[in-house]
Amino acid sequence: MTNSETNPKVDEFLSKAKQWKEEFISLRNIVLDCELTEDFKWKHPCYTLEGKNIVLIHGFKDYCALLFHKGALLKDAHGVLIQQTENVQAARQIRFTNVQEIAEMETVIKSYIYLAIEVEKAGLQVDLKEHAEYIIPEELHNKFDEIPALKIAFEALTPGRQRAYIFYFSQAKQSKTREARIDKYMQHILDGKGLNDK
Template sequence: MTINSKINPKVEEFLSKAQKWQDEYEQLRNIVLNCGLTEEFKWMHPCYTFEEKNIVLIHGFKEYCALLFPKGALLKDPNGILIQQTENVQQGRQIRFNNVQEIVALEAILKAYIYEAIEVEKAGLKVIKKETSDFTIPEEFQKNLDENPALKAAFETLTPGRQRAYIFYFAQPKQSKTRESRVEKYIPQILNGKGLND
């Protein structure tokens, strides 16, 4: 462990209470701390920063534990191990693990990715996010927008994030009929200026 790395008591508590992935968390923590990052506890997870910029988090899920790089989309990924959790995630990328042996085997590669993530922050790089206009509005919703000027006006006054949430939600079903019923269900909510989860 490097000298400038401080153990964060909140992370200690998190690790001591972890019911799953405890050994994996410890292994990931050691690797990250060896890269000279500051250990913090954010969003209920161990978070490692460089000059107050988030570099990597340790996450646990039912099926796997992971290192999450908040700006992982900017990493080169020569080993093809970064995973985009869902198609809607624009920035973050994960490296997933099922056991300590996988982590140990990848230690040198993980450090290289962490150092690259630090360089991304030093360079001040930012992920260029898609604008709402870059997303394709499902045909079933577009038809309603074209036929109902009040709906179109209400939709356009929503925040970009709320607009994208509706577009993603309406586009998910494979069948047109299901997309149509989703659109119909949420028209009143859009007209009331509310987002999908408001």
């Protein structure tokens, strides 16, 4: 490891990790080798350059991953970057299922981290779609007219949460399915929660 300092919050996170512990430690060592600052954000180890997020380590049921905050701007020479869902505009992941994979890919992982650092130093930004480009389905408009509190609650959500709902509602081909989806998530919206928030 180089002169990158470890963060006690990340030490604590790792000590409590039940799944992917070895993988997380392995990824942490690789990232710290790239001289980024270790931070702890969104309940995960996050690595920054002068306060700007570069990469985050996180785990899911079937894989753990390195998430590049501006992954959409990286040249994916090895074809390893994954867009989590079609709604994700900027971030990209490299996924792993075991320590062996991480060890074999160490050089590739570092090359992507250095690329991400260059992108940040160059001040590049992901060209995000404007919120206005997302069309609110008619059924949701009708619901807003019916229940003004729903419109207020929806507009108070973060743009990302609004987008996720609009996408989810709009994906249904039939109007009655769209209505059913809206009804199902109405209380969620009123509670200020996103689509996947518990």
